[in-house]
Amino acid sequence: MAVNITMPALSPTMEEGTLAKWLVKPGDTISSGDVIAEIETDKATMEVEAVDEGTLAKIVIDEGTEGVKVNSVIAVLAEEGENPDEVDAPEQGEPAPDKEETKGGDEAPAEKPAEKQAEAPKEKKTEAKSSSEEKQENEPKEAQRKDVSKELGSSEMKLADVGEGKDRIKASPLARRLAKLRGIDLSALEGSGPHGRIVKKDIEAAEPGKAAAKPDADQAKAPGQPASPDGLIMPQVLDDRVYDPESYELKPLDGVRKTVAKRLTQSFMQVPHFPLNVDMKLDRLLAVRKDINEAAPEGVKVSVNDMLIKASALALMAEPDCNASFTDKGIAYHKSAHVSVAVAIDGGLITPVIFNAQTKGLATIAAEMKDLATRARERKLKPQEYSGGTFSISNLGMFGITSFGSIINQPEGMILSVGTGEKRPVVNENDEIVPATVMTVTLSCDHRVIGGAEGARWLAAFKRYVERPESMLL
Amino acid sequence: MADYDLIVVGSGPGGYVAAIRASQLGMKTAIVERENLGGICLNWGCIPTKALLRSAEVLHYANNAKQFGLKIDKADFDLEGVVKRSRDIAKQLSSGVSHLMKKNKIDVIMGEATLKKGKEAPGVSVKDKDGKAKDYQAKHVLLATGARARSIPQAGLEPDGELIWTYREAMVPKSTPKKLLVIGSGAIGIEFASFYNELGSDVTVVEAMDRILPVEDEEISGLARKQFEKQGLKFHTGAQVKSLKKGKNDVTAEVSVGGKSETIKADRVILAIGIVGNVENLGLEDLGVKVEKTHVKVDGFGRTGVQGLYAIGDLTGPPWLAHKASHEGVICVEGIAGENTSHPFDASNVPGCTYSHPQIASVGLTEAQAKEAGHKVKVGKFPFIGNGKAIALGASDGLVKTVFDAETGELLGAHMVGAEVTELIQGYVIAREGELTEAELMNTIFPHPTLSEMMHESVLSAYGRVLHI
Numbered sequence: 001m002a003v004n005i006t007m008p009a010l011s012p013t014m015e016e017g018t019l020a021k022w023l024v025k026p027g028d029t030i031s032s033g034d035v036i037a038e039i040e041t042d043k044a045t046m047e048v049e050a051v052d053e054g055t056l057a058k059i060v061i062d063e064g065t066e067g068v069k070v071n072s073v074i075a076v077l078a079e080e081g082e083n084p085d086e087v088d089a090p091e092q093g094e095p096a097p098d099k100e101e102t103k104g105g106d107e108a109p110a111e112k113p114a115e116k117q118a119e120a121p122k123e124k125k126t127e128a129k130s131s132s133e134e135k136q137e138n139e140p141k142e143a144q145r146k147d148v149s150k151e152l153g154s155s156e157m158k159l160a161d162v163g164e165g166k167d168r169i170k171a172s173p174l175a176r177r178l179a180k181l182r183g184i185d186l187s188a189l190e191g192s193g194p195h196g197r198i199v200k201k202d203i204e205a206a207e208p209g210k211a212a213a214k215p216d217a218d219q220a221k222a223p224g225q226p227a228s229p230d231g232l233i234m235p236q237v238l239d240d241r242v243y244d245p246e247s248y249e250l251k252p253l254d255g256v257r258k259t260v261a262k263r264l265t266q267s268f269m270q271v272p273h274f275p276l277n278v279d280m281k282l283d284r285l286l287a288v289r290k291d292i293n294e295a296a297p298e299g300v301k302v303s304v305n306d307m308l309i310k311a312s313a314l315a316l317m318a319e320p321d322c323n324a325s326f327t328d329k330g331i332a333y334h335k336s337a338h339v340s341v342a343v344a345i346d347g348g349l350i351t352p353v354i355f356n357a358q359t360k361g362l363a364t365i366a367a368e369m370k371d372l373a374t375r376a377r378e379r380k381l382k383p384q385e386y387s388g389g390t391f392s393i394s395n396l397g398m399f400g401i402t403s404f405g406s407i408i409n410q411p412e413g414m415i416l417s418v419g420t421g422e423k424r425p426v427v428n429e430n431d432e433i434v435p436a437t438v439m440t441v442t443l444s445c446d447h448r449v450i451g452g453a454e455g456a457r458w459l460a461a462f463k464r465y466v467e468r469p470e471s472m473l474l
Numbered sequence: 475m476a477d478y479d480l481i482v483v484g485s486g487p488g489g490y491v492a493a494i495r496a497s498q499l500g501m502k503t504a505i506v507e508r509e510n511l512g513g514i515c516l517n518w519g520c521i522p523t524k525a526l527l528r529s530a531e532v533l534h535y536a537n538n539a540k541q542f543g544l545k546i547d548k549a550d551f552d553l554e555g556v557v558k559r560s561r562d563i564a565k566q567l568s569s570g571v572s573h574l575m576k577k578n579k580i581d582v583i584m585g586e587a588t589l590k591k592g593k594e595a596p597g598v599s600v601k602d603k604d605g606k607a608k609d610y611q612a613k614h615v616l617l618a619t620g621a622r623a624r625s626i627p628q629a630g631l632e633p634d635g636e637l638i639w640t641y642r643e644a645m646v647p648k649s650t651p652k653k654l655l656v657i658g659s660g661a662i663g664i665e666f667a668s669f670y671n672e673l674g675s676d677v678t679v680v681e682a683m684d685r686i687l688p689v690e691d692e693e694i695s696g697l698a699r700k701q702f703e704k705q706g707l708k709f710h711t712g713a714q715v716k717s718l719k720k721g722k723n724d725v726t727a728e729v730s731v732g733g734k735s736e737t738i739k740a741d742r743v744i745l746a747i748g749i750v751g752n753v754e755n756l757g758l759e760d761l762g763v764k765v766e767k768t769h770v771k772v773d774g775f776g777r778t779g780v781q782g783l784y785a786i787g788d789l790t791g792p793p794w795l796a797h798k799a800s801h802e803g804v805i806c807v808e809g810i811a812g813e814n815t816s817h818p819f820d821a822s823n824v825p826g827c828t829y830s831h832p833q834i835a836s837v838g839l840t841e842a843q844a845k846e847a848g849h850k851v852k853v854g855k856f857p858f859i860g861n862g863k864a865i866a867l868g869a870s871d872g873l874v875k876t877v878f879d880a881e882t883g884e885l886l887g888a889h890m891v892g893a894e895v896t897e898l899i900q901g902y903v904i905a906r907e908g909e910l911t912e913a914e915l916m917n918t919i920f921p922h923p924t925l926s927e928m929m930h931e932s933v934l935s936a937y938g939r940v941l942h943i
Binding site: 172173174175177178181192193199200201 | 882883884913
């Protein structure tokens with residue numbers, strides 16, 4: 001039996017991914033555990049390992065294909081003793097049979113009585129028989145049809161692919177044409193037809209330009225503009241009349257860019273942010289850091305940022321009200337401090353997480369951070385390494401930024417923006433102006449979960465740990 | 475406590491289909507019928523007339539056997555046998571409905587229903603044959619009591635069952651009238667005219683409007699008239715029957731045509747001048763149900779405005795068609811069940827069929843209606859003579875006409891006259907329901923050789939792409 005290799009789900013929420021690269025080719029012998037392909041998901045490039053062994057008979061999804069649905073067949077493996085050339089390979093986009101869903105949600109109501117009929121023992125035998133006979137007759141036909149679509153399905157499937165994606169708009173041909181003629185954006189409409197299909201009536205109900213708003217649709221979308229892949233990224237296209245297409249280079253959105261854009265837009269639009277600023281002196285922390293690094297064994301080097309990670313984790317433990325996420329069902333108070341750390345990577349941003357940072361020593365945090373940042377830049381992080389944080393830190397100190405406000409990394413409740421540490425004149429307790437190394441931090445809070453007072457209390461705790469870093473040892 | 479979730483009054487194609495759908499949706503359902511399960515449609519309408527017309531059609535072929543290279547010395551018919559076949563079929567189907575009710579666990583209550591004021595919904599009191607009444611309470615009551623032939627007693631247009639018939643007597647003749655006068659040229663009038671003409675009666679049809687089959691497209695009704703006339707039917711259009719005078723065994727009709735008076739003598743008269751709703755004796759007045767021109771007023775989901783009371787089918791007005799009633803029944807029941815899957819009833823998508831020889835079938839707007847509604851139209855036409863299958867069948871008279879909106883490509887209407895068009899029209903109905911444009915219809919593969927190819931060609935013709943003429 002030939003074995004289908006399917007698109008793996010690399011995270012619980014993954015629905016599709018890009019097949020970035022094939023590391024094997026048809027004819028190659030594959031053992032279980034071999035890395036056969038690289039898949040780019042929303043934030044990372046992951047390696048796919050073979051589960052079964054055999055000879056790769058066919059690659060169904062070419063490398064570079066975007067939007068490959070989880071569980072769809074990407075390649076076929078011929079098992080021992082099987083001629084790879086004779087393996088019956090499904091066409092692109094076909095889901096693996098075992099995961100195949102019942103197609104056509106209609107489930108023809110007409111079938112129900114037939115089923116009932118077959119089940120009801122009291123019914124006349126002839127009736128029950130005729131319906132079961134009918135079924136038998138239908139089965140081979142269906143099987144046959146499937147075979148045909150397997151053989152020559154590619155063009156048909158491609159047609160379907162265009163429209164079958166998550167973002168497919170269901171609309172009748174007439175509705176599509178009317179929308180085009182009248183400059184109405186179909187994606188902004190809600191269909192009243194079967195299975196939410198947009199029909200003529202819906203177009204007529206929508207005034208040009210003021211499409212009857214879908215509850216979650218962005219209202220500002222201008223008529224006639226094509227829908228963006230994620231619906232939230234605006235503007236979707238540059239107007240050729242304003243920006244000559246020759247005058248810029250269009251770089252297609254990759255998974256990371258799409259995700260960053262979508263998540264940040266969503267967060268900025270949905271979360272009521274407010275910022276809190278505070279200055280803190282860094283001299284003691286810098287001195288302690290120097291001592292630590294001098295005393296540390298070979299290979300261990302603690303950065304200021306590592307210490308800030310530890311300080312924020314401890315502050316979260318001190319002010320547990322601030323370690324929170326807003327949900328529809330209530331506010332989730334996290335019991336541990338999982339600190340997400342923003343890492344700039346080529347083409348975007350990613351936030352690997354230091355889990356249970358409150359329990360980890362600086363050496364551990366430093367080592368973990370080094371490893372995560374390196375792999376983040378190579379896009380080799382696993383989804384579980386960059387999701388699940390409860391609080392974020394973004395540090396632009398190394399760029400000389402004095403202060404800035406970050407966008408909340410949903411569903412986390414707060415994000416800390418760390419500015420540069422610089423010598424500033426400060427007034428000491430004797431009313432003298434003296435130089436000190438001072439850093440400004442800005443805490444962006446989700447006001448649905450955190451009030452000004454809570455945020456301020458957290459900053460006070462954080463400042464205490466930063467200005468008296470020895471207290472982190474307690 | 476309610477005895478039922480739903481009580482349906484009337485078991486015609488509206489009522490019994492609604493009851494089945496209700497049962498499918500898990501409602502405890504009962505249906506009340508005063509006469510025969512299946513209503514007029516099965517017992518005195520659609521089905522038995524189709525059985526009669528089939529006999530007439532076979533007779534027609536036998537009479538024209540020579541055309542097919544066959545020899546039949548003299549084709550003849552046995553009227554009793556023709557009628558018996560029709561009645562047997564009606565009986566078979568009525569018992570089929572009875573079986574469907576049983577299968578769907580729907581209680582059948584035989585008797586006449588009257589409604590009483592109720593809290594959640596009107597109460598239903600059913601009087602059986604012996605005059606015994608029993609009260610039932612349901613959460614919802616659906617009226618599907620249908621309609622009957624209209625009469626105008628002032629002009630003598632009143633059936634007596636002997637000389638002046640309605641469809642009911644016309645369906646069970648003891649003998650074929652020598653001279654038959656049909657008043658009204660809608661589907662019912664034309665079907666009986668066609669049937670009796672085939673059986674050898676001398677048939678005259680009087681129509682008040684300026685053309686026969688007045689709801690059909692003008693061009694189609696003109697073509698149909700030509701074909702009927704070729705078969706010997708006579709028509710008076712724009713003609714009013716002023717009076718009917720009954721003789722001993724004949725009737726004299728005074729007809730005014732274009733201001734001139736004319737008398738037509740006939741052995742029998744069939745009244746086919748429309749339909750009135752069965753709104754009487756239901757207690758509708760007490761409940762405050764709005765009745766207009768013998769029809770109950772309802773919204774697109776069959777709601778009457780009285781809590782828990784609904785109405786569907788012929789009772790609620792034209793088009794008086796079984797499939798309209800069934801469709802309304804389903805929509806109504808799904809609405810009650812909160813199934814949000816259907817649109818409110820849309821009369822523009824109800825196909826109309828006349829099963830005469832030739833047949834007439836249509837859906838949507840006629841060319842004239844489309845223009846009147848302000849559409850710029852593209853009209854496609856394809857004649858039966860251009861279709862191989864039609865010629866092979868020996869049925870090369872007819873036309874398939876399509877009307878598109880020139881701007882949007884919406885199929886506004888389709889109109890056909892000729893052999894088997896009643897079996898073809900659903901293709902265009904699907905196209906309209908699915909909101910297909912000319913592009914999808916042109917891209918559809920129609921099997922060869924079939925009459926359906928003409929449907930394709932008609933669409934192509936509207937866009938100047940016709941292949942076979």
